[in-house]
Amino acid sequence: MFEWSFLAGVLTATAPVLLAALGGLLCQVAGVFNIALEGQLLWGAFVAVVVSDLTGSAWTGVVGAVAATVLFSALLSGPSVALRADPIVVAVGLNLLALGLTAFLMRQIFGSGGTYSSPDLAGLPDLGELGVDVPVLRDQSPLVPVALLLVVVMAAWLTRTRSGLRLRAVGQHLDAAQAVGLRVSGYRHGVTLVAGALCGLAGAQLSLGNVTLFSEGMSAGRGWIAVVAVMLSGVRPYRLLLACLLFGVAEAFGFRLQGAGLPQQAADAAPYVITLAALVLAAVARRRRRSYEHA
Template sequence: MNLLEFSFLSGVLTATAPVLLAALGGLICQVAGVFNIALEGQLLWGAFTAVVVSDLTGSAWAGVLGAVAATVLFSGLLSAASVAWRADPIVVAVGVTLLALGLTAFLMRQIFGSGGTYTSPDLAGLPTLAELGLDVPVLGPLVPLAAVLVAATAWRLGRTRSGLRVRGVGQHREAAEAAGLRAGAYRHGVVLVAGALCGLAGAQLALGNVTLFSECMSAGRGWIAVVAVMLSGVLPGRLLPACLLFGVAEAVGFRLQGAGLPQQAADAAPYVITLVALVLAAVAARRRAPEKGST
C-alpha cells in the first residue's frame, strides 16, 4: 500500500474535512468558555438538511447554504440553554445530540418515505475542484476551505481585537464584563458560528464524501472532533494534525478493508487510534505536571 500516492492523500484529506470543520467550531466555543460537545448532533443535522435542500433544489450549493442556515438555527437551542440559561453544558449537549438523532430519523421517513439510507439521481453532490476548472482531481471545494478557515481562525483569535476579546471572555468572564464587554453576546456568537461550521461539515460529509444520507451517518465524527479539540490544547495550529490523525486512520482502514480486513475492524480503526492518541496525550500531560511543580 503506497501511502504517498495521490488517491490515498486525497482520501485522507476528504475524510479529515468534516471532522476538522466540526472541531474548529468546538475550538472557538472552548476559547470563549463554552463547553460544546454537541458537535455530533449538529454535524448530523447539517448532513440531513444538506441532502434535503439539495434534493429539492437540484443544487449542491443550495444544499450547503441550507445546511449552514439550518444548523445555525439548530445551534440556537444550545446557545439559549447553555449561555442564556446557564444549564449544564453536558446535559444540554447530550439532549441536543439525541434530538438530532431522533428528528433526522423521523423527518427522513416523512420527507423521503423511507428510513435507512436515501440516495437519488436528483440529489446533487458537490463538484470536484477539477470540475470547477482547477487541476486538482477528486478533492471537493470544502476540503481546502476547511484548512483556510483554520488559518483564518488562528489569525483572528491571535491578532485581532475581537479575537482577544473572545479569549478574554473565555479566560475570565467577570473581568471581561467589568471591562465593559458583553460576555453573553460573545458566547452566543461563537456558538452560532460553530453551528455554521458544523453545517459545512455535514454538507461535506453528505454531499462531498458521498452523495446520500443515512441514519446516524455522522458515526461518531462529532465525538472525534471533541477529542481533536482536547488534543489540540485549544490551539488552532494543532487542530489540523489532530484531525489528520483520524483522516489517516480512516483512509488506511478503507485500504485494509480492500485487502481483506473485516469491515467491522476497518470501521473501528479510526476510533481506536484516536482513543489511543487521547490516552497517550493524557499520560504525557501527567508526566509534565510533576516537572512543572518541581521547577
C-alpha cells in the first residue's frame, strides 16, 4: 500500500545513495571513473559515529565525516590524477582498505566488533523536531532535502556556469580543454575531493540519519549502486535522481515484503536485483538506439 510512510521510506533509502552518486557523477563529468564510492561511504559512516560519540554532537560528526572522507579521497586523487595510475585499481584498493580499516579501528576504539550503538550516541535530528510538518519529510534528517537540493544545484551549475561548462569540456573534449589552457589535473583533483565530501555526507546520513549506529560493512553495496546510478544517468543529475529513487523504491518495498513474512535475505536482495535489471534494460535500449542510427 502506497502511503506517506512508504514514500518517506523511499527518501530515507535514497538519500545516502544519491549523495554518493552525485560525487560519482562529478568525477564522471571530469573524466574520472570513480568506483571508490563504496569505501568512501563506509569510511564516512564510521568517522561520523566516532566523532559524534566522542563529542556528543551529531553535526560535529557530520563535519568530521566530510573532512575525513575528503582526506581519504586524496588517496584516490593523488595516484590516479597526479601519478596517472589506473583509477580502477586504486579505487578497488581503497574499497578494501576502508572495509578492513573500519573493522580494525572499531575494535580499537569501541572494544568490540560487529555493531556499535549507544544511548549516548547523538543522531541527526528529524525535520519534525525543527518545525517541519510535511508528512513525507517530518521523520527525515536535514541531509535528505539537502541531497535533493544538490541535484537541482548541480544540474544548473553544469549547464549554466562557466566553471561547470569547463568541467564538462575537461571530460568530453580533453584536447580542446588543454589547448585553451585549462588545468585538467586541477579540475580532476578538485572533483575527486568534492566527491569525497559528498560521500562523507552520505556516510553520515547512513549512520546518523537512517539509523544511529555503526555496523561493519554497513554500506552494504550502496556505493556500488551509486556507481550503477551514474552509469544509468548519462551524467545528467535528474536522471541520476530517478536512478537512485529506483533503488530507494526497491529497498522500501523490500522492507514491506519482509514485514509481510518474506525471508530477510530475499528482501535484502530486492534492491540489487532491480538495479541489475535496470542496468540490463539500459544496455539493451542503448544497443537498439545504435542499431537504429546505423540502419
